[in-house]
Amino acid sequence: xxxxxVVGLIxxxxxxxxxxxxxxxxxxxxxxxxxxxxxxxxxxxxxxxxDLRAALPPNVCxxxxxxxxxxxxxxxxxxxxxxxxxxxGADLVSSLGQxxxxxxxxxxxxxxxQLGQPAWIAEATGLPVVADLRARDxxxxxxxxxxxxxxxxxxxxxxxTTTAALNLGGIANVTILAPGLPAxxxxxxxxxxxxxxxxxxxxGADRDTGGALAARxxxxxxxxxxxxxxxxxxxxxxxxxxxEHFHAHYLAxxxxxxxDVGDADLLATxxxxxxxxxxxVCRPHGVRRVLASGGGVRNPVLMSALAAALAPAELxxxxxxxxxxxxxxxxxxxxxxxxxxxxxxxxxASGADGxxxxxxxxxxxxxxxxxxxxxxxxxxxxxxxxxxxxAGGSRAxx
Numbered sequence: 348x349x350x351x352x353v354v355g356l357i358x359x360x361x362x363x364x365x366x367x368x369x370x371x372x373x374x375x376x377x378x379x380x381x382x383x384x385x386x387x388x389x390x391x392x393x394x395x396x397x398d399l400r401a402a403l404p405p406n407v408c409x410x411x412x413x414x415x416x417x418x419x420x421x422x423x424x425x426x427x428x429x430x431x432x433x434x435x436g437a438d439l440v441s442s443l444g445q446x447x448x449x450x451x452x453x454x455x456x457x458x459x460x461q462l463g464q465p466a467w468i469a470e471a472t473g474l475p476v477v478a479d480l481r482a483r484d485x486x487x488x489x490x491x492x493x494x495x496x497x498x499x500x501x502x503x504x505x506x507x508t509t510t511a512a513l514n515l516g517g518i519a520n521v522t523i524l525a526p527g528l529p530a531x532x533x534x535x536x537x538x539x540x541x542x543x544x545x546x547x548x549x550x551g552a553d554r555d556t557g558g559a560l561a562a563r564x565x566x567x568x569x570x571x572x573x574x575x576x577x578x579x580x581x582x583x584x585x586x587x588x589x590x591e592h593f594h595a596h597y598l599a600x601x602x603x604x605x606x607d608v609g610d611a612d613l614l615a616t617x618x619x620x621x622x623x624x625x626x627x628v629c630r631p632h633g634v635r636r637v638l639a640s641g642g643g644v645r646n647p648v649l650m651s652a653l654a655a656a657l658a659p660a661e662l663x664x665x666x667x668x669x670x671x672x673x674x675x676x677x678x679x680x681x682x683x684x685x686x687x688x689x690x691x692x693x694x695x696a697s698g699a700d701g702x703x704x705x706x707x708x709x710x711x712x713x714x715x716x717x718x719x720x721x722x723x724x725x726x727x728x729x730x731x732x733x734x735x736x737x738a739g740g741s742r743a744x745x
Contacts, residue, residue, distance in 0.1 A: 348374045355681030357443040360517025362399045364390040367431035368677030372685045378727040386674035389427040404591045420445045421467035441477040441684020449589040456490040465709040473712035477684035480706040489699030490587040493520035496532035497693045498679045501728035508635045515643025532696045533584035536624040537593040538643045541617050544595040549610040558648025564611030566619045573601050585698035626656035640665045640675035669730035
């Protein structure tokens with residue numbers, strides 16, 4: 348199979364812009380080879396990020412507002428795709444969209460909603476677009492999240508020691524891989540979601556850059572105990588969550604149950620919450636190595652707290668494997684689209700009744716030219732150096 352250039356798109360629970368990753372991919376001998384070509388973040392224009400956050404529960408959102416947001420997000424994703432493709436061209440776009448609601452009741456995911464119609468991306472790029480990648484897993488009885496296990500299981504195939512792949516987005520999720528055992532993947536709880544909410548509440552800034560405010564504080568154990576009492580943490584996997592659960596009002600309710608908490612102490616306590624909840628799920632499985640990714644790796648205070656809580660397990664990032672930690676979820680989107688395009692079912696290990704082809708496909712400017720079916724299972728993912736020959740771009744818009 349020849350090389351194919353795929354653009355992966357996602358906007359996470361921070362809702363601050365579109366992550367776009369360009370990857371060259373091919374399948375050889377049951378192993379996907381990936382060249383991470385480039386990655387860029389395109390901030391949401393104007394007030395779109397704030398408007399999205401304002402539409403989240405427990406706030407009220409009308410059908411008109413949801414339609415407008417869907418269109419604006421679609422335009423933003425299309426612009427991000429065009430900018431990422433540049434003059435080099437591409438063959439396929441894969442979009443995880445912008446999640447605005449993840450409907451979980453009594454431990455069962457009943458629906459999930461991502462904004463950003465793929466038609467806008469197809470019109471802007473002329474390329475076919477794989478999108479709506481979570482819904483099929485949910486329809487089959489899964490949670491549709493986290494999807495990172497699809498990449499983690501292939502990248503860390505047959506580990507010689509129990510390893511956890513940890514993503515620190517708005518919500519933290521983990522994939523635990525032990526020799527000879529099935530992968531276990533689920534959301535552990537908040538990572539940046541409550542940290543960002545607290546920073547906006549107390550300072551007006553979007554985030555605590557570099558953990559500067561948290562570094563000046565001390566953990567308030569009374570508040571930490573209140574937060575850790577949330578039943579979500581004790582629920583068995585598979586499980587998933589999002590900002591419909593961990594949001595500013597949730598934080599305000601917790602703060603109302605303890606004496607006044609200073610700004611720096613609040614941020615330090617929320618750092619401890621993430622570190623504690625991650626360590627608590629890794630320890631029972633005997634995790635010896637943790638590979639972190641996501642925006643949270645840029646917060647040295649959070650990474651230091653995680654290293655202490657996880658010890659003696661080793662904490663590093665996916666950069667050590669050649670996969671840029673900041674861009675892992677965008678490269679995940681590219682991989683998922685590549686697998687779907689080639690008819691390879693994926694199993695997110697989130698409770699679905701077996702592997703499924705994920706997503707729907709929106710045609711590009713030209714009729715779809717389906718590749719030959721893949722013979723045999725896909726067993727691994729290898730990050731490789733840039734290829735010498737041109738890769739993809741046959742259907743890109745000039």
